[in-house]
Amino acid sequence: MSNLLTIKGLKIEGRSDETWTPIINGVDLELKKGEVLGLIGESGAGKSTIGLAAMGYTRDGVRISDGSVEFDGVDLVNASAALKRGLLGKRIAYVAQSAAASFNPAHKLIDQHTEGPVQHGVSSRSNSMEDGVELYRKLRLPNPDEIGFRYPHQVSGGQLQRAMTAMAMSCRPDLIIFDEPTTALDVTTQIEVLASIRQIVEEFDTAAIYITHDLAVVAQMADKIKVLLRGDEVEESDTRTMLSAPKEDYTKSLWAVREFKRPEKEAVPDGAVPVVSVRGVTAAYGTADVLHDVSFDIHAGRTVAVVGESGSGKSTTARCITGLLPPRKGEISFDGQVLPLDYRKRTKDQLRQAQMIYQMADTALNPRKTIGQIIGRPVEFYGGLKGTQRRERVNELLDQIELEPSQYYNRLPSELSGGQKQRVGIARALAAEPKFIICDEVTSALDQLVAEGILRLLADLQDKLGLSYMFITHDLATVKSIADEVVVMKDGIVVEQGPKTEMFSPPHHAYTDLLLSSVPEMDPDWLNDLLKERGVDNIGDAAVDKM
């Protein structure tokens, strides 16, 4: 059988500072009809660029400098605009990472759905609308007859992502490019979208390129996997071979990320005073309660992971502890001493003891200040150090986070990579010499290898400095690797809590069980087995709704 898509020696360049720098250095790719190829790699590996080039398209300031892209006998690199217009949307479709940003907020879903087929003359508007409802039904969207008449902001993120998949399917394309379609979703939402995408791709025998940085996801979706590193192909083979016997060191290191685990710690002695104690906290935004009677303790040198989906109240709990959102009821004590609920009423020393590391290092560091100023401020503010003393202390902190002081002291945050920025965020927290640090999704915006580095650093610092962490995350793999105790939250209520070993072995609370079972595993049969075991209507959000 001939190839549907053949890419040969593809080279792509991007324009920066008046010169063209290579982004992709000669990548080959072949795809047959009905085949799914997984493209994985870190950010900056060129996954999305290749995905777009497969449609003969490049972003502004980027050009295809060499190589060919042939789709079903048509050379897309040299094709005329008119010819490409006839193919894109009709025979090649694209599903973007953020459905919310890709839908036009001013039009109803079904109107956007019918646009492609009508424009391409594939079908009439009324036929296309019927077909849309049919696709919504196949993708198991709730109320398929009516959901199309809503606006994008009226449906949830996971539903929107499925509506976008339906839209891509509207002309029954031969090839769909999925660019990280589930990266921004919760695990329970992700699993539904994955199941839907896979079902529909199989049913219509569509070829697909599935771009992601999550290995476990790609293992479920793809027939074969291509690993990329900085614009070069590392290796390619079929999914099972790739998972069981990766050849290259880089691929092995990607696989090994999931192995990081900390040794068990001894049990907390009875009667020990917890560093942080949250008692019966109820908090509200406006008049609506978002936290209900939340209680847990964090002991010295321990990590408590707070787990839950978005909207479960994890971050709100953190805001209550820091005093940004004074709780309506309950109390928060530190080393046995009750803290004022509002941060403005706390003393400087009380503020110093509890520090925070943020999810988005981009917004957590002032872009107009140098690294030296960012870390130096708390050193000066709390420690009163000035001049060379301050400089020495900042250097010491930079050493601790494994950044070379002489190189990084005078840089701006924009001159750092994502992982380095997150390290600076850690150093700023350490500069206050706290006992307790809240880590709010600190690794969720990072690539797996980089995230692992951050986790190891946090673990080392804990061992050295005896820090306590409250680790907010929705990623259970992270919990497994770093937590001592786990608190599971849902709708502002603590559903279950206890030591990690207990939490990860049955019996679970039904919700914990669902969360755990929704985390994709590296086994390519995992999704099939799960669907067989539970049935399509008992996974993900659908199951959450039934609780």
Next chain:
Amino acid sequence: MSGIMGFAIVLAALLLGAYVFRVAGQAVTKNAPTFRDMGFGVAFGYVLGAAILVWAIWYYFQPKVLETGVPNAGVVFFRWAVQGFIIAAVAAFLFRLLGRHVGTAGTRKLFRSMPLTASFGILVILIYAFVAVFAGAIAPYGQAEILGAANVVAGGDPALGGNPEYPLGTDQIGRDILSRLIFGAQNTVGIAFVTTCLAFFIGGSLGFLAATLQGWLDQLLSRGVDVLMAIPSLIFALLLMTIASVWANKLGIPLTIFMVLIIALIDSTRVYRLARAVGQSIVVMDYIEAAKLRGEGLGYLVFKEILPNAMAPLLAEFGLRFCFVFLMIAALSFLGVGIQPPLADWGTMVRDLAPFINFAAFAPTAAVAPLLAAGAIALLTVGVNFVVDWMLHKTSGLKE
């Protein structure tokens, strides 16, 4: 009727030309992507542009004086415009070339990435600043000095009623226009600069304060600003100036000081709006939260955390606001309540010489008199806007 017919014929010719242009292009370049994917509208644009260029060249070489002996004013002004444009472009190009080879590494890099419009704007601003500062030394005569001849025509050609001693002529009571233009730069630009700074100080600090503290203070200030903004600014300024002129007489304080305060107050409302909006988007950032949780005071938050991040939009606004203030002063002076005679001011000069514009049809050089001051205002406004556009472009990170 013939006008409509002529228009229809030209349009048809252009449409046909566009079609031929595209087909010919495709044939000559053997279907290169530029011509292959060219829309009809784009082809029409090229042909239209070419047609306008041809017409402009033809018009430029028309005789300056009609056969009847009357000067062809349109051609005269058109030639001046084209010559002025070329001189400005060449000056901007040379200035940029100079900037690329002289100065520190930082400024050289800046000049390398600078478009021609921005270097023109910077050149204009520098010249104005220089003239304003050294007005007393540059100007050949005093600004209030009444010389012998009144209404001397610009150009310095005695045959046309000029005088080489007054290259730009004299006004209706015999003051040298060149000297008054130079002193006008000092008065008008200087006062506008001070006023804009004051407006930014008031509006900026209150705006950031409102954004940081929110709550009732924000409500109070914002609603107050809404009320002030609801009154048309020129009428409001006229009203306040009328009141101030009474006070100025009573208290013996120059009216100019009141004018600065009044315009600063009115313009600070616009600055407040911007500073508050920019501040609000910065205040929600995690680094502000981190600073608050550290226990930092209000002053540190506003001046050390928020201000550096708001600098780019504020600077851009400063350029625009400066133009508006400048035009407002000129407008007030034109209406007779701004900068008081005998101080030279461009707005007053335009008003005083305005009747001469009626001579444009038969004596272009005489009609220039009011346009000189108006041109000085226009040139600075354009220059500042070029620089502001460039800065906005740079800070927003847009690609061209």
